[in-house]
Amino acid sequence: MTEKMSFQQKGLFQQGYQEYSPGQLKQLEWGLRFTPFVCSALTAYGLFTAQPAVLFAVSLLGIWAFLAPAAHPMDLLYNHGIRHLAGAVALPENPFQRRLACLAAGVMNCAAAVLFLLELPNAALGVGLMLLALQAIVITTHLCVLSWMYEGIMRALGKWHAPLSLQEAEAHLVAGAKLVDVRSPNEFARGAVPGAINLPAEHIDQHLNALGQDCCLLYCQSGARSQIATQKLRASGLANVHNLGSKARAEALLQEN
Structure with a gap:
């Protein structure tokens, strides 16, 4: 029987990592948690210390990741440093769905920063906590809500052409x-x-x-x-x-x- 994808691997498949076999996805599972973990930690720091500058900086990371598939600073840090400590494989370029999620996270970080500047801390915390919850789901399960929504929209439009399982x-x-x-x-x-x-x-x-x-x-x-x-x-x-x-x-x- 063909090796079945785990729940986490199905999440990565939905995020756009569709050219990889289950074995290859298994090798990437932990490494692909690194960037969202670091970004969520930075978001949490900026949020709970009420520092808009930190949130703006994390926002720029998300926007840059959307524009540059192979140049997310945290991915580069992992590929050229962290992964060698564990003998892990290098992370590939980020597919469109994952980059779209990075952009959405960037927008939410930016929104939280602006709300702090407008002296609306409760609203800023609300946006930030929502983002942290979504990131926690991605980190623990690789289920990306935005990728799931993207797939649903593309299927509804008849434009979803993912490979067969x-x-x-x-x-x-x-x-x-x-x-x-x-x-x-x-x-x-x-x-x-x-x-x-x-x-x-x-x-x-x-x-x-x-x-x-x-x-x-x-x-x-x-x-x-x-x-x-x-x-x-x-x-x-x-x-x-x-x-x-x-x-x-x-x-x-x-x-x-």
Whole structure:
């Protein structure tokens, strides 16, 4: 059976870490708690000492994290220092959903700071405590309320294209689904998942007859091209195609079957 994702790993998947296998997510679980923990500690300090300057500073961290996926100062501190003490893996770039949550936290910190300046300490505490509660949920469970809301909105708009879960993919594979590698021929030649066929994403709509109405699981290196290819095929009338995501996820699927 395919390794199932834990509740925490499902939370990370929802935050946008969709190109990783359960094993890779497990390696990232603790490291991805570091940044929200430090930021929440700074927020708590600024909140309970009523220091707007501290809250404004933390607000800038959140805004910067939204604008720079790989340059959150706390992530850099972890990657270049803290992780080496524990022999942990480096944190990857922050996906959009996580960056959106950082931006929201930045806005809430800024709001609390402004409320302190307006001499509305109770209102500032209310905003700050709400933020700390949301951050505590993220730190302990990796469940991000904003990511959950984002997914709900995208699903309602018909624009949610997250990869299949490995459990769903396993069921399709057992039923005879085809594995389709949508990377370039050169990438495919350097190493592919056993049993996969190569149909590059940029030309995949020229191979509709080859795919027919068979169930197909598409993957690429990171999951980006396979998502685009899945959308192309569905727009061409093939409903039974699914984005498996990254090559690492495809390999994890095959290892368990």
